[in-house]
Amino acid sequence: MDDWLSVMNNHNVIGTVMLDLSKAFDMVNYVLLIKKLQLYQCSSISLKWFQSYLQNRHQQVSVSGTLSSPQSITAGVPQGSVLGSLLFLLYINDLPLHIPQTNTAMFADDTTLHTVGKNRQ
Numbered sequence: 093m094d095d096w097l098s099v100m101n102n103h104n105v106i107g108t109v110m111l112d113l114s115k116a117f118d119m120v121n122y123v124l125l126i127k128k129l130q131l132y133q134c135s136s137i138s139l140k141w142f143q144s145y146l147q148n149r150h151q152q153v154s155v156s157g158t159l160s161s162p163q164s165i166t167a168g169v170p171q172g173s174v175l176g177s178l179l180f181l182l183y184i185n186d187l188p189l190h191i192p193q194t195n196t197a198m199f200a201d202d203t204t205l206h207t208v209g210k211n212r213q
Contacts, residue, residue, distance in 0.1 A: 095206075111203040142179075146179075
């Protein structure tokens with residue numbers, strides 16, 4: 093907000109887009125995440141551990157005491173854990189590199205993009 097107020101006090105305009113990624117934690121692609129971890133030079137033992145942590149997971153639902161059959165989870169990171177949040181952030185942390193003329197503020201699955209321009213009035 094301080095940046096925005098400073099821009100407006102200098103009689104410039106600011107364009108802002110606020111993103112709240114729906115089901116963001118559920119959409120993480122395991123293969124891409126593991127490739128990123130390799131680029132960050134995680135050891136082979138760590139990569140195997142992360143693969144084990146992320147793959148071969150299942151979920152079931154209980155409704156009125158009746159349990160559904162297990163379903164495979166093919167994407168996503170576990171929510172509600174510190175590690176799940178960290179892995180999601182590692183997955184999306186290069187977003188600002190792809191939009192260089194935009195200021196980016198990221199917090200979990202919420203992202204705010206803004207850019208400044210001259211007021212033409």
